[in-house]
Amino acid sequence: MNETLGLPELDRDLDLTPTGGAEGDDERRFAADLPGGWSVGGGINGGFLLALLGEAVRRTVPERPDPVTLAATYVGASTAGPAEVVTRVLRHGTLTSVAVELSQGGALRISALATFSDLTLLSDEVATTGEPPALPPVEECPVSSDAPPEFRRLAPLVERFEMRFDPACAGWVAGRPSGRGELRAWFRFPDREPDPLALLMVADAMPPVTFDLGRPGWAPTVQLTVHVRAVPADGWLRLRQHTRNVAGGFFEEDCEIWDSAGRLVAQARQLARVPRA
Amino acid sequence: MNETLGLPELDRDLDLTPTGGAEGDDERRFAADLPGGWSVGGGINGGFLLALLGEAVRRTVPERPDPVTLAATYVGASTAGPAEVVTRVLRHGTLTSVAVELSQGGALRISALATFSDLTLLSDEVATTGEPPALPPVEECPVSSDAPPEFRRLAPLVERFEMRFDPACAGWVAGRPSGRGELRAWFRFPDREPDPLALLMVADAMPPVTFDLGRPGWAPTVQLTVHVRAVPADGWLRLRQHTRNVAGGFFEEDCEIWDSAGRLVAQARQLARVPRA
Structure with missing residues (x-):
């Protein structure tokens, strides 16, 4: 149109x-x-x-x-x-x-x-005890387009934004997952600033955290809940995604989104199926 | 009937x-x-x-x-x-x-x-990296019926089960909240063992975690998602509830339910309103 x-x-x-x-x-x-x-x-x-x-x-x-x-x-x-x-x-x-x-x-x-x-009507009170993910500077983090070619072919999604992975949990790119079940990254859209609606997209933008557990492959989401907690400031977002409970063929995946002002602007949790071996 | x-x-x-x-x-x-x-x-x-x-x-x-x-x-x-x-x-x-x-x-x-x-059809795979809450022995934990009388009067709910709070985060009972935003407790029903359906009740059985932040009062739930991850073993359940992001008049509250076999059997998250001062 x-x-x-x-x-x-x-x-x-x-x-x-x-x-x-x-x-x-x-x-x-x-x-x-x-x-x-x-x-x-x-x-x-x-x-x-x-x-x-x-x-x-x-x-x-x-x-x-x-x-x-x-x-x-x-x-x-x-x-x-x-x-x-x-x-x-x-x-x-x-x-x-x-x-x-x-x-x-x-x-x-x-x-x-x-x-x-x-969200602009909410009170200004902030008492967040969570800490934003510690990430190396943006320029030291490999971009998602460095992912293996078979991944990029399967996921044209990664061309829609700039995601720069913390090298400390990006070993899976080279076949060396950390086994910790955690991914951290910088994120921005190429042509717009984040807003509350866009955070819904960002909340499921990372690869499945099972990539870091040596279980690559599609991890179908069963259920996903996102809480948007504040209007994000302009600039880079920081994402942290992790799991603590891989069991029975399913895993929970928590994704935190922090804005450039250091505010926790969204919290998401999904239940997904562990990729088949 | x-x-x-x-x-x-x-x-x-x-x-x-x-x-x-x-x-x-x-x-x-x-x-x-x-x-x-x-x-x-x-x-x-x-x-x-x-x-x-x-x-x-x-x-x-x-x-x-x-x-x-x-x-x-x-x-x-x-x-x-x-x-x-x-x-x-x-x-x-x-x-x-x-x-x-x-x-x-x-x-x-x-x-x-x-x-x-x-749930009995799920695979037996368990790779949980989360740790169950460290709780003192049951007999060293005060029961919920020791809560202040004004709380018990407002919450006949607490007579429906036996909840024994970890003294380390039960200071709010005596007006001395820890300020950490965490509650831990033992839980059992007086007359039945836990099962997956009952875990839905247990997932919102604790007082609001804001009690531990010196903000007593009713914290209305906006949204609550529970994942039931396994059939719980018989015996006492261990609960841990905490928050990391009190902001804008809302807080997220995560509740973990661990069974007597040391398995993380349910994970719940709610968004709730901070009680009015």
Whole structure:
């Protein structure tokens, strides 16, 4: 669509066409065209899909433009091509709750529950005891496009942003995973600053933490919950992703997003399947 | 109902009466009567409500009896009395996905997305790097019924189980919170062993971690996601609850549940409002 020309890539790709309901209605429908550029291993990246769901929610409740929580159940893999997004407001308030689902060809792919608000209205109180990840300077960290070619081919996603891995936990790139189950990286979009909606994408942008455990391969997300805690400052984001409990064929993956002002702006946790050996 | 006589208290209180749909249908309705004994501060405990939603899901998909993930958005406080629970299966599979909502008097209280399976079918692989909380022996830990009387009056919930707090982070009982934002405790039901469904209740059984930050009071849950990772062994459970990011009037609260065999059997995270000063 012409009006999206000149927009940053993420914003252009989050384009939605209203197909049902009118502005102000509690139930809306939108058509989307999932771009193959956000693929990983044949499916569309779960973080991009979260941001797309978030965009549909924002279009439904524009007076509450920012995600506070988004909890998604991945029912099936989404692929490049047409999709439908349906929203349903559950409650209006300072915190507005919205159910949102994404389908393709009539088959449900993701069902999610969102809580949106206006993050600029929150109190200024900050009492964070967590520490941002200690990362070497950006220029000392290899970029994600240095990942093995077979990974880049499977994941055109990595061309959508600049992710620079802490060398201390990037040994998996050269087949030497640390075994600690932790990834740390700098992150930025090439053509835009971060905002609360974009953090939904960033929350699932890193490779599976199982890469650092010597278990490369696709780790399908079962469930992913993101809490967006503040409007991020401009500049590089710092990401830390780790797991503490690989068991029964599943693992939890916690992702923290810190902004350039040293603020913990998002916390995400997913349950995913351990890649098959 | 007579058939519930002699059951443990939790199981008796999770009683549901089918009111719509038949066994095997993808959409079911149930009537419940929320018991005041599970109240905290005038509302019904969020963990008990999760277990009730889980029970409705189990009744809907009995071939997948165990919760794997349950992600709930708390739209409004639930109170003692009649309630309606509606389930809708989103997908059948090894992992079965179900949407479930609880209403009272036609007003939505909780909307949730569940993933259920049969946890006894999971692989035996365990590679947990997390450590169970170091707790003094049970008999050295004060029981929750030692909490201040004004707390017990507000929270009849604490009479439903035996929770024994690690004295090192129970100073808030005597008005001397540690300020670390951490609670640790032993937990058991008086009349039953833990099982996967009961872990949903346990995941929100502790007082808000803000008690340990000198911010007592009700901390309303906005969103709560529980991952149940294994069938718990019989015996005492160990709980650790902590926060790392109190900001903007909200805090995240992570709760780990470890069983008597030293296994991390559930991981929960909620976003809650900081109690008003």
